Amino acid sequence: MGIPSVPIVISDFYQQETEKALNEGLPGLRTQWIRGPVWAKTREELRRDVIGGRNPITNQPVMQEIVEKFTKPLTAEEKRSGEIVRDKGPATFTDTEENLRKMFEEKRWTDFLPIVLPTPERVDEMLKGTSHEPDEIVGKMSPTNTGTYFEYWTYTVKDVAVNAVMAGAKPEYFPLLLAVAATGKESMSVSDNSFVAALVVNGAIRDEIGINYKVGAMGPYSHANTTIGRAWTLISINLGNCGKVGTTYMGVVGNPMNLINIVIGENEEESPWQPFSVRKGFKKNENVVSLFEGWGVLSAANWRAASWGKEMDYPKIIKDIFDQQGMLFGACAMLSPPIANFVKNAGYDTVEKFEQYLSPPMQFPGMPPGAKPNAGGAPKDPAPKGDGAAAKGPMPKMPAMSNTAILVTGGTNNNYYSIGGMRYLQSVQIDNWR
Template sequence: MPGIRLQFIQGPIWGKTAEQIRRDAVLGVNPLTGGPILDKIVEKLTNPLTEEEKRTGEITRSKGPDTFTGTADELQKLFLEKRYTDFMPIILPTEEKVAEMLKGTSHDPDEVLGELSPWKAGFESWTYTVKTVAINAVMAGAKPEYFPVILAIASTQTEALNVSDNGFVVGAVINGDIRDEIGLNYSYGAMGPYAHANTTIGRAWSLLSINGGNCGKPGTTYMGTVGNPMNAINIIIAENEEDSPWEPLSVRRGRGEGMRSFPGMPAPKPEGFKKGENVVTLFNGWGVLSSKNWYANVWGTEMNYPKIIKDIYLTQDGSLFGTCAVLSPPIADFVKDAGFDTVAKFTEWVMDIPGKDIQREGYIAPPGGTFTVIVTGASNNNYFSMGGFVPGQSIRIDPWR
């Protein structure tokens, strides 16, 4: 809203005493302009409206020219200066390359896919089309055969780069035969940048968010206090269905397991996905870290992995994102051998703790929240990762072919 009168104060507020807040914020100065806060507030309430503030009507904005022309170096520089990139070199989206990308789908290039925004409750949303997604997928270096996955993700209207000062990251877990069809990695380094498909699909999601939704501009549409290195390519996981002792995540969610809604939002509906069906499940949260980060998982000779996982779960904040455990196949086998022949049984046991799901000011107080299990990676050793990461929508990929 142009013209709205804003008064900035010196943050942060959270965690301070009333005395500190009074000293730093209320009796402080505007961190941008330097004027005393209280005087400025009164001025904003009493200064007459300017002509600009009285204006009505509508402002239309252009996204600029449809094309840019120059040498490759000039265009790389231009895209960098206009902040169309993630600061890394891109594949220049020529008409030919975009047309090639669009061969990866039967959908009309002009089909409007939806709206993206740094945060829908607080920012304007930009609209984007199949062609917008294709341009950004080219820039990310993706291949046309990945495009249905990228479109499926894009169709959810989920931004990869949320404005939050938390520094969130998104993820996508891909199940089904398409994993091998397009060369997704679910072995060594499954969560890292060790395969073209995983890496470029994740990068396309971030570039689409930057360009299709005006996300990721530090200080305005991105406020992550310390940021998140995973934002570059996000967490794109192909589940290792072949080496997992359990059913794929998509099949479990297809039955409705682990569904959860955020406060005030409806829970996703179970879709009855079958094994082999190509499905992508979106995640968001703070991300996952090696479980070696937790004292509960210190190396020992007798490792009780179910207990270790539960002990880590107990330390997690259940309020927003619950806990996600990304297990290597050997860890999953340990858990199964301990008597948990289904993820549902393991989940029930992990979450069976006193005091769970206590409501606190609209949120679920820790311990609590969802517990989600994904199996991926190689079988060379007993490693796994955990963190605050919650599944959202699970959607079919094939309708986007």
């Protein structure tokens, strides 16, 4: 645009925004750092502590710095143009095992659990799990999944194999991992919300590679579930530049589910309904992996601890819980087969009927059911001035809760299930990567 600009950002994002500015080709961007967070502060607090305060990085008065950022002439470094070519560094490293492990941790190439060191022999063995060429480009990944904020990194079949080895995965899991990697979806978002991600696997591949979809289905109780989930984490860290605290990871409190993610094999055999993948348009028995993201999952007993009766109205109980979910990610439920059958016997012979009951189309004032207001984002008319004006004034429009997912997994030994705020993203075939 050619107009001098000063972005104002809270100093907690110093590392992140400095790296972002470099990646955007503006290493000298004159960002003004302030003490945060800004929201929830009164105007008096903002005037006294932020506008009248000091830059937490330089300890200089904020407004004096803003004026200087507009008027101080550009340095030679700030006028520099051209291109900085980057690569991934050396193709291999040679050292003792101890030193290599230490190096991987220091460079933050791990999840800080012990890794299987990716020797050429182990990587070659992993590559036997696919017919695709090692140098074939699989995809690209960015910590924000959109590429509009963080840059995309690209990766090959061999790069994915290296990370699969590190996670302890087996070659027979490799096509599934390639299918996930090809989506470009990171398993850990940069967002300060501490989001998590989930994979849902359908088809014969569940038994073929030993995915547990019975007792303990969502926990670390099978080699396949655990290492596939962990591999997605390492793929995200090393191939998508995700999970670097301070730059590409800002989850305020973090989430332990990021370690091996949530890997769910659907218990198709004991479900009363069509498999999730079939509901998404794939054939029955087709090997498909579906991706989700959101807040995570929690035992439904946590919401309804007092509900423990001889006769339970599970559809109503689940609906009550769904009604408490936020609109951003919608809601999902991981029902054990007994619960799914309760629901079916209560009159919901298809998942679609149950989803309709759980989440009827939202009705906005003056609009017919299901119609959505314009998705115009934040209204452009400023809110009236005054303390708390932003909170009381017009707010950005959120999409209606249109994302409801019902999955069936786990054992038949009791009536338990989990609920989460997880948004369905996409489903992809696995066998393309064999």
